[in-house]
Amino acid sequence: MSVQIKKSNQELLNQQEKRESNARSYPRSFPLAIKEAEGIYITDVEGNSYIDCLAGAGTLALGHNHPIVIEAMEKVLHDRLPLHTLDITTEVKESFVDELFSSLPEGFRERAKIQFCGPTGGDAIEAALKLAKTATGRQSILTFQGGYHGATHGTMSISGNLAPKKRVQGLVPDTHFLPYPYDYRCPFGKGGKEGAELSAMYIEQLLDDPESGILPPAAMIFETVQGEGGAIPAPIEWLKEMRRITKERGIPLIIDEVQTGIGRTGELFSFEHAGIVPDAFVLSKAIGGSLPLSVVVYDRELDAWEPGAHIGTFRGNQMAMAAGNATLKYVKEHQLSKHAEAMGDIFTQALTKMQNHYPQIGDVRGRGLMIGVEIVDPSGKPSVRGSYPANPELTSRIQRECFDRGLILEDGGRYGAVLRFLPPLIITEKQVDEILSIFHDALAAAVSE
Ligand SMILES: Cc1ncc(COP(=O)(O)O)c(C=O)c1O
Structure with missing residues (x-):
């Protein structure tokens, strides 16, 4: 009988890096090996839990493994x-x-x-x-x-x-x-x-x-x-x-x-x-x-x-x-479109409030549960429109701080300076609050690094 030896995140990631194409993308931002997933949560092979605000790049309307x-x-x-x-x-x-x-x-x-x-x-x-x-x-x-x-x-x-x-x-x-x-x-x-x-x-x-x-x-x-x-x-x-x-x-x-x-x-x-x-x-x-x-x-x-x-x-x-x-x-x-709209409004209102305290948030925008926060350098020269230069380094730091706190958040946009909230449509108000709280802590930490 063969005994299966469990591998750590790092061992599996090392294997992946050695064998998979240099074109691989998401593992570079999210260094984990997934063991299981349910709803908006995924768990890695070491038992750490994450909120999945990426949801298969917007694929998982009902989250992971929905019973229906x-x-x-x-x-x-x-x-x-x-x-x-x-x-x-x-x-x-x-x-x-x-x-x-x-x-x-x-x-x-x-x-x-x-x-x-x-x-x-x-x-x-x-x-x-x-x-x-x-x-x-x-x-x-x-x-x-x-x-x-x-x-x-x-x-x-x-x-x-x-x-x-x-x-x-x-x-x-x-x-x-x-x-x-x-x-x-x-x-x-x-x-x-x-x-x-x-x-x-x-x-x-x-x-x-x-x-x-x-x-x-x-x-x-x-x-x-x-x-x-x-x-x-x-x-x-x-x-x-x-x-x-x-x-x-x-x-x-x-x-x-x-x-x-x-x-x-x-x-x-x-x-x-x-x-x-x-x-x-x-x-x-x-x-x-x-x-x-x-x-x-x-x-x-x-x-x-x-x-x-x-x-x-x-x-x-x-x-x-x-x-x-x-x-x-x-x-x-279940009228999830309307629910997505309502949850999206909670996100954008809270993020807009954060923007008042953090000039590094240049813009908050979206429609429903497709939300973007554009991260900028407020000490840079504003454009004629009043927008500040993109800040991809800070964006990556915030993304990493989110990940370290158990939140998977996608980036994108011009210069990769937009953090994107793309959670499953079944997300609850409580979960939205949880995500916002993690994001706020991550932002505060990244800004002060
Ligand atoms: C708007 C849009 N169109 C097309 C695609 C391509 O889809 P796929 O990655 O399945 O080829 C994507 C993927 O992210 C997308 O967001």
Whole structure:
């Protein structure tokens, strides 16, 4: 009989470092080996407990191992359903589509079609771009500074972050980056309503300029709240303007709901805040109920591609469809969108109060449970807009102090100087208070280091 010798966090991390790719990312900020997880908590192999405010980069709407998710997965196993079906249909799949389509706004529901992708958010964004290019016969893509759409060649090409692009040659051509309404670091130096209006005006003028240098676009794509870009919510009026501008010019609008989707921002789909309907939107993360699943939902008018135009082996993950279906139902039945909004308000109010005592907090922002705190150097020279230089070193120190106190908090945004709160939607008020208290202690410690 072999005796299993338990390894420490450090031993497992050393093994990981030795064997895994240099491209690995999260273990660098969160040096632990996970043993088990439940709800918003995870426990490492040495028995230390952490609050998981990262939640699989916004994936775990119901937290870890929610009983209804486990039950749905167990049923798939119990019923001896095939775990892999390519894109051949099953009752589980049809039931998932019923639930998803019945959640769509009226007017879209009747016109919707769905493409199952394989199975990451990035692959579904690729599919959406191909769909729009095929339907329009055009090639230019309009995308936004600060946007994040994935790490494949194509999605990296339409994402803002320069760091991963610098060493990869030959990105997708005819990709055009437009100014996103980023209040704190407004590209027009204005911020607020005026900054957003200038962005919309600039884009509209650009599209009508016969010398803009941009051929008629196949699509415009954006996140309504830039996630990896630093939890930057676009103003509702700006979202409406983008819909008007694209509609008037016959440009398909693709909304990337990979991170915002399924209740996180306070509506089931984040575009609902603006009362608009895109031509296509992409879901992944929460829609798989913790498992890999991604889809493009789109207006049937775009359905011009040929059989097999977007294939992929892993498009039939029955477990993910069952878990996703159960998650979607639970989010709706328990009005978790509204709960996310309420919990998000508590976060932003408390963080804004902290900002009064800590000038190192340059900005607090978000929508629902997508919240960002931008860390700055208040002794630096302010921009014309009044924003201070980013302070990535302090951001890392706060993140590490949080981790040492048992809080896993993601960073992101320009210069990696935004700390992001992305907890599961089931978080309670008491847990929010607990997170805020840890964050406050970590901030105080990091500032005085
Ligand atoms: C808005 C958005 N789009 C696309 C993606 C890419 O998804 P995936 O990592 O599953 O490819 C992400 C991932 O974080 C995302 O946040």
